[in-house]
Amino acid sequence: MVSPSGRTVRRKTPEPAAVRPAEQLDPIDRFLVTLARTGNPSVACHASTMTRRQINSMRQKDAAFEVAFQDALDEAADRLEAEAWRRALEGVEQPVVKSGKAVVDPATGETITVRRYSDVLLMLLLRGSKPGKFASRQAAAGRDDRVQVIKEIATDDDPPRRGTRPEQ
Numbered sequence: 001m002v003s004p005s006g007r008t009v010r011r012k013t014p015e016p017a018a019v020r021p022a023e024q025l026d027p028i029d030r031f032l033v034t035l036a037r038t039g040n041p042s043v044a045c046h047a048s049t050m051t052r053r054q055i056n057s058m059r060q061k062d063a064a065f066e067v068a069f070q071d072a073l074d075e076a077a078d079r080l081e082a083e084a085w086r087r088a089l090e091g092v093e094q095p096v097v098k099s100g101k102a103v104v105d106p107a108t109g110e111t112i113t114v115r116r117y118s119d120v121l122l123m124l125l126l127r128g129s130k131p132g133k134f135a136s137r138q139a140a141a142g143r144d145d146r147v148q149v150i151k152e153i154a155t156d157d158d159p160p161r162r163g164t165r166p167e168q
Helices: 027-038 041-048 052-061 063-089 119-129 137-141 146-154
Strands: 092-095 113-116
Touching: 027 041, 027 063, 041 052, 052 063, 063 119
Parallel strands: none
Antiparallel strands: 092 113
16 A cells, blocks of 8 residues: 555554654554554544544545554554453552542551442443343343433432532
8 A cells, every 4th residue: 555655554553662663653654553552543643744634535545544544443442441341350549538638648658549440341341241141221121212311311310520510
């Protein structure tokens, strides 16, 4: 495949900067590496100095580039999924806070932390892995009750965020 500058372009997502620093990659390879790392075409365009129009044109005209583009997006999605699994199963260390300040262990002087796990991520991963077993009741029943969904959203019991005022 040939780039707008006339150079031959790789047909698969290039290896990340472990092989060469990103600054040494040609713009197309830099775009694909950044897309695979971030999943965001706009960020990848900025990193590569290519425009969205150039990228979209290449995707339409060159099937090999389109495959590399989709492979990069798949790699980014896999990174997100791996992070969701990690947060759901291994948790994340968070500082214990009291009165807006981190609690410090008087013996060591270190901030006290607690490991928090994401039950929401765990449930989403289970639903994705085994939808027949872990689907929500509505999905399992095959209902498409939009009114019920709107009612559930309207009765959202999440506490208001600090610094926000209720609408008047």
